[in-house]
Amino acid sequence: MDSISFDRDFDPAYGQAVRIGPHVRRMTAPNGGPFTFHGTNSYIVGHGTVAIIDPGPDDPGHIDALLRAVQGETVSHIIVTHTHRDHSMGAARLAALTGAPRYGEGPHRAARPLSIDEQTMLDASGDMDFVPDHALADGERITGRGWTLTAIATPGHAANHMAFALDEAPILFSGDHVMGWSTTIVAPPDGAMADYMASLERLAARPETIYLPGHGGPIADAPAFVRALRAHRRLREAAIVERISRGDRRIADIVAVIYRETPKVLHGAAALAVLGHLEDLVARGRISAPGGLGLEAIYEPVETD
Template identity: 60%
Template sequence: MPPKFDARFEPAYGVAVEVAPGVLRVTANNPSPFTFHGTNSYIVGRDTLAVIDPGPEDEAHFKTLVEAIAGRPVSHIFVSHTHRDHSPLATRLKAATGAVVLAEGPHRPARPLRIGETNPLDASADTEFRPDIALPDDSVITGDDWAIRTVLTPGHTANHAAFALEGTGILFSADHVMAWATSIVAPPDGAMADYMRSLDRLLERHDRVLLPGHGGPVTAPKTFIRGLKAHRKMRERAVLERLKQGDRTIKAVVEAIYRETDPRLHGAAGLSVLAHLEDLVARGLVVTEGAISIDGVYLPAS
């Protein structure tokens, strides 16, 4: 069955909130339909610190992070992915602290751009970001009193990573799994097949709690992730059903199956439907007249 989303969250702008022993959360004041109440940055450790997802280039958020760091050394800055609400402040925080910046890699599409295709997500991507160290899957970085393991979770973006705080059962899940809503999977930056495989990857783990990039914690990860998978399968069935009912464009499908969704999100919903269609075409369940695109014409495979 679909997950039970939880929109309860107090962002506490301008204040660092302890969410676990040795873990502080600082929420940027950048609310939107895509970021919920804002982007969560996390400070890990008690003496020498790590920062996970420093956040957007925002003066107030930078000041709150510095106040929460409180003069302690910061050795590492981890970046989950290169959307502009997560990675840009890494440059400034590195300059202020001397920390090493780590991430899976720079921004890139999940697949090659097709002939004539433009990327509607360019404005949201931090294309200037380059980590000091590229993190391979399952690598472990240690600090004075913490160890963080990289769990690569492509899907929302090609370079998306989650970070496990070893020995605690805590996984910083960024935008891959969030309690308040499903992650946006939007081509060409994201891919539905990757996203579903990454959900399976997390189901193989035994995390106790997920601390996401937006909103509050996921306290029953396996149950919630199974619900996310069911939700995506339900969306897939709905897309197929709309094609069987005669819809032939993404716009028509979105108007039918997202009719209760905030209209400001219909553009993102269209890209999500495109992600499903790319996957369905690859699996031979749907065919397209012309190129696979947001403006394409689709019909069920005979």
């Protein structure tokens, strides 16, 4: 069985552009927290004429630091991996200061139609103001002087999530889809587990060996890590099915057992993550939800012969 090990060793070096290789510099925004680790990574791609991937939150100090790091260079593209506030909010300020166009899959949206309650949940993390100047299609290539990025649709954490593969090195900017410090939150209404797993399969078939994520340090042996993530999700899914077969009926009861080692402050997010799995399990006919899906719903085993 694959086991997964997370790497929480990371020096954010706030305010500094850290050289990651000949083509990439990283600057981490000072927005650390339980969901953002030490903060959001902004990546500067190329030299002379550069793209900035994920400007981060709307933090004037971080945007200033980015501009200082590229003094004398031209920002030709602003690219966002997805429209969560910690990644795309800074794009408006950076675009105003540089005149560079914004690239992304599209405005924020849910993974599926929403109930009224869910509408407010979506607003909490989503950047509802981001509109790309150029909407990217899956497989589209973005070219600057000395670099080319290919957009790879990777929905799951967010419906409009994209990863970006660099032509000049075996590097993939993996956004929040794959991170080395933690698993990714895949929670409705923004996210969808079936999409997330399909996106992992897509990446598993790709040649890049180094991932540069939206939070935390590089992932050095990315294909092995993606395989371990896949196995980890399947184990979690099996644990949820097992809890329900043993008599748990509510998400809170399942969370209390399978997340017992997770700090309580994260149990709300854990409940959403379990709901993400249950949505997928119900769709696949493995679990039933007689009264409909939801955080407070009743879940039952499906008898199989």
